[in-house]
Amino acid sequence: xxxxxxxxxxxxxxxxxxxxxxxxxxxxxxxxxxxxxxxxxxxxxxxxxxxxxxxxxxxxxxxxxxxxxxxxxxxxxxxxxxxxxxxxxxxxxxxxxxxxxxxxxxxxxxxxxxxxxxxxxxxxxxxxxxxxxxxxxxxxxxxxxxxxxxxxxxxxxxxxxxxxxxxxxxxxxxxxxxxxxxxxxxxxxxxxxxxxxxxxxxxxxxxxxxxxxxxxxxxxxxxxxxxxxxxxxxxxxxxxxxxxxxxxxxxxxxxxxxxxxxxxxxxxxxxxxxxxxxxxxxxxxxxxxxxxxxxxxxxxxxxxxxxxxxxxxxxxxxxxxxxxxxxxxxxxxxxxxxxxxxxxxxxxxxxxxxxxxxxxxxxxxxxxxxxxxxxxxxxxxxxxxxxxxxxxxxxxxxxxxxxxxxxxxxxxxxxxxxxxxxxxxxxxxxxxxxxxxxxxxxxxxxxxxxxxxxxxxxxxxxxxxxxxxxxxxxxxxxxxxxxxxxxxxxxxxxxxxxxxxxx
Numbered sequence: 001x002x003x004x005x006x007x008x009x010x011x012x013x014x015x016x017x018x019x020x021x022x023x024x025x026x027x028x029x030x031x032x033x034x035x036x037x038x039x040x041x042x043x044x045x046x047x048x049x050x051x052x053x054x055x056x057x058x059x060x061x062x063x064x065x066x067x068x069x070x071x072x073x074x075x076x077x078x079x080x081x082x083x084x085x086x087x088x089x090x091x092x093x094x095x096x097x098x099x100x101x102x103x104x105x106x107x108x109x110x111x112x113x114x115x116x117x118x119x120x121x122x123x124x125x126x127x128x129x130x131x132x133x134x135x136x137x138x139x140x141x142x143x144x145x146x147x148x149x150x151x152x153x154x155x156x157x158x159x160x161x162x163x164x165x166x167x168x169x170x171x172x173x174x175x176x177x178x179x180x181x182x183x184x185x186x187x188x189x190x191x192x193x194x195x196x197x198x199x200x201x202x203x204x205x206x207x208x209x210x211x212x213x214x215x216x217x218x219x220x221x222x223x224x225x226x227x228x229x230x231x232x233x234x235x236x237x238x239x240x241x242x243x244x245x246x247x248x249x250x251x252x253x254x255x256x257x258x259x260x261x262x263x264x265x266x267x268x269x270x271x272x273x274x275x276x277x278x279x280x281x282x283x284x285x286x287x288x289x290x291x292x293x294x295x296x297x298x299x300x301x302x303x304x305x306x307x308x309x310x311x312x313x314x315x316x317x318x319x320x321x322x323x324x325x326x327x328x329x330x331x332x333x334x335x336x337x338x339x340x341x342x343x344x345x346x347x348x349x350x351x352x353x354x355x356x357x358x359x360x361x362x363x364x365x366x367x368x369x370x371x372x373x374x375x376x377x378x379x380x381x382x383x384x385x386x387x388x389x390x391x392x393x394x395x396x397x398x399x400x401x402x403x404x405x406x407x408x409x410x411x412x413x414x415x416x417x418x419x420x421x422x423x424x425x426x427x428x429x430x431x432x433x434x435x436x437x438x439x440x441x442x443x444x445x446x447x448x449x450x451x452x453x454x455x456x457x458x459x460x461x462x463x464x465x466x467x468x469x470x471x472x473x474x475x476x477x478x479x480x481x482x483x484x485x486x487x488x489x490x491x492x493x494x495x496x497x498x499x500x501x502x503x
Contacts, residue, residue, distance in 0.1 A: 031059045036187035039194045046202050048074045049190060059187035066096035066118035067186075068127060069109055071193065072134050073099035075200075076258065077218045077238025078106065087116040094118075108133040110156055112340055112347045112380070125157035125180035127189060128170065132160035135196055135214070135232070136256065139163035148176040155363070156349045169195050199231075214253070217244060220260060224249050235260055237275070273298065273315075281306075281321070291315045334386055334488045336496070339379045342401060343454075344371040347378070355486075358499040365454040372454040376401040381486070388496065389485040391416060398486075404452050405443060414439035414446075417480050417500075425474035461502050478503045 031037055036059055043049045048071055051057050072078075080102055087104075090097060096118055103109050104116070109130045122130075131137070139162040146165075147153075153161055161178060164170045169192065172178050198213035204221035214231040215224075220242015232253035235244055239260030246255075249266040256272050262279045264271065268286035273279055276293045283303040288310065291298060296315040300306060304321030311328045339357045340349040343364070351358040357379065365372055379388065381398040388396045394410035396402055408414045418439060422429035445464075448456040465476040480500040485493040 031057045031187070034059050034187060036191050039190045040187065042200075043190050043193060046200055048193070049186075057186070059190075060185050062121035062183035063127075063186050063189050064118060065109070065111075065116065065120050065122045065126070066100065068122045068130060068189070069103045069118075070096055070099040071189070072108060072130060073102050075193070075197070075216060075218070076134065076234065076236040078102035079237045079259070080105070087111070087114060089115045090118060103130070103134075106133075107337065110349075112338055112349055121183035123181050124178065124184050125153055125161060127184055127192070128164050128180075129157045129160040131169075131192065131196060132163045135234070136254070137163040137167055137169070137196075140166055146176070147172045147178045149178055149180070153178065153180040154349075155351065199229075220244065223247060228252070232256065234258065235262060235275075241277070334381060334383050334486065334491055334494060336398075336486070337380045337382055340377070341374050342376045342378070343368050343374050345375070355494055356497040356499065358501065360501040361454055361457060362501065362503055365458055368454065373448075374404070374452040374454055374457075376403045377407060378402065381488075383488050386486060386488040389487055389493070391484070404447075408439055408443060411482075411484060412439070413482060413498075414442040416482055418442055420480055421468075421476060424476065425468070425472040427472045428468060428474055431471070458502065 031040055034040070040049070040057060040059065044051070080098070087100075090100060100109075100116060100118065104111050110126055137160075139159045143162075143166055145162045147161075150158070157180065161170075161180065165172075196214060197216045199211050199215040201207060201215065201217040201222055202219050204219060206223040206225055208225050208227050210227055211229045212231065214234065215229055216234045216236060218236040218238030220239045221244075222239075222242075223245045225245075225247045226249075228250045230252050233246075233251055233255045235255065235257045237259040239258075242260050243263070244260045245263045245265075247263075247265050249264075251266070251268050254270040254272055255264075255268055257275050257277070257279055259275050259277060261277055262275075264279070264281045264284065264286075266284045268284065270288045270290065271279075271281070271286050272290045272292060273296045274293050276295045278297040278299070280299045280301070281289070281304045282301045285305045286307070288308040289298075289306050290310045290312060292312045294313045294315070296313070298315055299318040300321040300323070302320040306321065306323045307325065309323050309326045311326070336352050336355065336357065338349055339352050340347050341359065341364070342348070348364065348367070350360070350364075359377075364374070378401045379396075379398045384399065386398045388398065388411065390396065390411040392412045392415070394412070396407060396410040402410070404413075415438070418432065418437065422432050445460050446452055446457045461476070468474055468476055479502065482498040482500070484496045484498060486496050487493045
């Protein structure tokens with residue numbers, strides 16, 4: 001007989017972005033009376049967080065990046081995915097190894113370059129990024145973020161912070177700031193985790209009652225019955241091959257199917273299949289079904305109505321019900337994970353949107369006014385052996401840092417920039433030809449002591465722009481767009497657009 005259990009029906013308290021913790025409430029001695037005691041007790045019971053060996057919990061200490069990865073992995077019970085990303089500072093077989101591999105393999109934690117820094121305190125923006133990715137929280141681009149230090153938030157974290165602020169999961173400090181580079185405490189992270197997951201099911205059973213907020217299920221043999229869920233539902237990989245049934249259930253948000261053999265009856269907004277496991281939609285309506293995992297087995301019974309079916313990966317279908325609209329989009333087997341430049345030895349990400357990479361020189365110069373040496377660039381892809389094909393026969397391997405001088409030799413970037421500049425005026429082209437200006441000249445002009453200085457580049461750009469205007473009347477473009485092919489073995493090439501923005 002299955003046990004009928006009530007959901008925890010809590011209002012999600014909006015807290016400052018916090019840190020995850022480790023503690024067993026039975027043993028922990030140091031958080032009695034702490035403002036986060038209830039949350040710590042609950043998430044310790046869930047075995048998502050655990051205490052120290054000596055029984056302390058240390059709620060006010062900073063959470064490390066390894067701990068953050070571990071808490072997320074325990075919450076969703078991620079399964080291993082193939083990834084080519086390796087980090088040189090991780091100890092094989094360490095307590096955090098599996099969690100870091102699972103989390104970074106899905107792009108959930110921000111960890112560019114060759115080091116993960118597991119013992120480093122996670123920053124507030126890093127935690128925001130990880131949580132927004134894990135819970136698929138999206139920002140509304142039309143809504144502004146009322147924080148006084150938005151400009152201090154790294155470009156890669158802005159959307160994540162914005163999404164969590166908009167949804168009410170986090171707030172700024174009393175002075176209106178967010179302090180993105182500051183560390184956060186373990187008690188704060190536990191509270192934030194609870195805000196995002198007010199309903200956590202980790203034991204088999206039948207669950208009823210109207211629920212407000214998100215629901216995470218990470219075990220099999222669970223039935224949700226005769227209820228409305230005002231939030232998202234995450235059927236996590238922890239379900240494995242177990243069974244979960246949503247019987248006469250209405251979900252106002254999105255159902256993310258990451259594991260389990262799933263049966264659905266009721267009314268749904270969006271159902272996103274990410275598991276590759278069987279999914280049966282037996283009776284009811286849904287506005288949209290997205291199939292995003294290869295090999296998924298989908299059956300829509302006669303009594304089902306789907307407004308929109310988006311097939312983004314190969315899957316097996318049995319469709320008896322009504323599908324009002326269907327579309328297919330083939331996911332590229334090869335894609336750009338991230339791109340960035342190394343400034344003063346630090347990897348700084350640049351914007352990647354699909355097949356477009358944007359390097360905003362002026363914005364980078366603002367971020368690094370004192371140490372602005374842009375030494376090299378790197379483009380990371382999801383496969384090893386991928387390369388970017390140059391315009392003059394050269395190639396630049398991905399997942400490897402290249403100096404700008406090397407990149408020009410391989411890809412002809414400066415040569416193409418020169419062509420675009422002189423194309424604005426025949427008089428300018430004649431002047432360049434008569435002076436013997438080449439890509440080497442352009443590199444020498446833009447570099448300072450053998451490295452690209454961002455501010456030096458901008459200064460020279462303005463000088464040349466002014467001279468060109470005076471002598472020819474032509475206006476230099478403020479943006480250079482370069483097209484390159486991304487290739488891998490026998491796969492069809494993907495055309496990359498590299499945008500270099502000067503102002």
